[in-house]
Amino acid sequence: MSVLVTGASVGFGAAIVKRLIKADYKVIALARREDKLKELQDECGINCKILALDVKNTQRIKDEIDKFDENFRNVDILVNNAGLALGLCDASVADIKDWEEMIEVNILSLVRLTRLFLPNMVANKNGHIINIGSIAGSYQYPGGNVYGATKAFVKQFSLNLRADLFDKNIRVTNIEPGLSGGSEFSLVRFKGDKEAAFRVYENTNPLLPEDIAEAVFFALSQPKHVNINRIEMMPTTQAPSALSVFKE
Numbered sequence: 001m002s003v004l005v006t007g008a009s010v011g012f013g014a015a016i017v018k019r020l021i022k023a024d025y026k027v028i029a030l031a032r033r034e035d036k037l038k039e040l041q042d043e044c045g046i047n048c049k050i051l052a053l054d055v056k057n058t059q060r061i062k063d064e065i066d067k068f069d070e071n072f073r074n075v076d077i078l079v080n081n082a083g084l085a086l087g088l089c090d091a092s093v094a095d096i097k098d099w100e101e102m103i104e105v106n107i108l109s110l111v112r113l114t115r116l117f118l119p120n121m122v123a124n125k126n127g128h129i130i131n132i133g134s135i136a137g138s139y140q141y142p143g144g145n146v147y148g149a150t151k152a153f154v155k156q157f158s159l160n161l162r163a164d165l166f167d168k169n170i171r172v173t174n175i176e177p178g179l180s181g182g183s184e185f186s187l188v189r190f191k192g193d194k195e196a197a198f199r200v201y202e203n204t205n206p207l208l209p210e211d212i213a214e215a216v217f218f219a220l221s222q223p224k225h226v227n228i229n230r231i232e233m234m235p236t237t238q239a240p241s242a243l244s245v246f247k248e
Contacts, residue, residue, distance in 0.1 A: 003077040085147040129158075176233065
């Protein structure tokens, strides 16, 4: 049984790889930065294969995995972790290129990889697709416009996959973290502005990548007749906001 984890070089992805290696899974770690992947592989050992590719390059990913030995080639578990947020500004002034990049990575790459590996799971009557969504797919906040919309898509796509796959012994889980630190998420969102990224977590106690990794492992480790549809996670210092009313 092998696992493909996307966005695996740092943050959630790296933590998920380490947790599954600890549980004796064979894991393919996919990300763009080869140096980070090699560090991860050195730590994880022979049960970790790496692929330094862009998640958007679907066919190349498949071609490279097909070259692996049989212990890794048959992907039974797909963890769609790769994703990003870009910008936190009003929709009227947002950069359309940022919107398009979020749609390309958070939606199109996710569905393309899912579609790529799903037929083999169906043929084997075994598989688990785990998508890393966000509470942004359920709760709105200023500046979350397209990012939140992409995660709402991931949530609904996951539920609709289950509607298609309920009789095929394939499980689907959407994990929806709230405020999360220990990754490059905010640094990417603010395009390298370390001060802006730091302010997001100042005086908070956010979720950590290891928390999300444990949620992934929990979903995977359930008895085969149990499907965890959704896991919504927030740190204790966060809660769904009260409705805001603007007063002139």
